[in-house]
Amino acid sequence: MIKENSIEKGINSFQLKLLGIFFMTLDHVGMYILNSGIGSHPIRIIGRIAAPLFLYVVVNSSQHKKSKLKFALRLYIAHILICLLTLLSSTFGRDWFLTSDQFSILSTFVYTVLYIWVIENIINFKKENDKRKLFMYLIIGIIITLLPIILIILKSQFETIYAIFIPNVLTVPYSPIFILMGICWYFIKEKKGQIIILLFFSFFALIGAYIMNGSTILIFTDFFNMNQFWMILFLPLLYLYNGKKGKSMKYFFYIYYPVHIFVLMFIGNQLL
DSSP states (O other): OOOTTOOOOSBOHHHHHHHHHHHHHHHHIIIIISOOOTTSSHHHHHGGGHHHHHHHHHHHHHHTOSOHHHHHHHHHHHHHHHHHHHHGGGGGTOOOOSOHHHHOTHHHHHHHHHHHHHHHHHHHHHHTTOHHHHHHHHHHHHHHHHHHHHHHHHOOTTHHHHHHHSOOTTSSTTHHHHHHHHHHHHHOOSHHHHHHHHHHHHHHHHHHHHHHTTOSSSSOTTTSSGGGGGGGGGHHHHHHBOSOOOOOOHHHHHHHHHHHHHHHHHHHHHTO
16 A cells, blocks of 8 residues: 555656756757857757657647647747747847747647647547548648748748748747657657657657758758757656656746746846
8 A cells, every 4th residue: 555645756747847947948058148059068968858858748738638729829829929029139139039930949839739639630530430520620730731831932021920920830949850759759658659759759860960961951950960869868757757747837837938048148148
């Protein structure tokens, strides 16, 4: 019989988020204060843990959401607020704001949740042999994919607005391959399978970077680079995750993301 005061083994979701904040902050200190590239400083290599960690948290949160659309909407609103806040960086004299979808990793998470929602509905309605709803969700998936791409191709004076409110799925942080990794984590729920997924995508990034050898001709260079391999460092934390929720401070995490970036930008500018 387990005692009530026994210590729970492993790491719960709340503790995983706290670790994610730590690694993310390290990475952004290297980026905004030390002004170093991804692989040019040890803390940026350690910082490679943050992105897959938060993707994993988002995927696991999706498992327990009654409405994945509401969850995606919350991530989307946070993405927009972060992008708008980043625009203020121009007051610091630095052009941090390149394109909002490349800046806010939340756009990657939004697409991950949306595709999970679409695929899950397609699977369910296929089992129910409901061809009408099956076709409807196929169309939704196509629209989600093509609409932002078409808007970017057309280009206009509103291109920046498109980038903020309808981020291009092809240029989200860490590329669509990251979205695919999140989808695999969602539908392969066994821990052993999830570990294999992380190993596969980590070595995929390394092999892809080796094949490309610095070439910018191929797309998804945000994923296919030597340093992205180091997301494999997330493996011990993935293994230790116990599937428990832990404390709930969801708004703290949404607030911390843009605020800490804004503060680090300011400090980095003062050190110029």
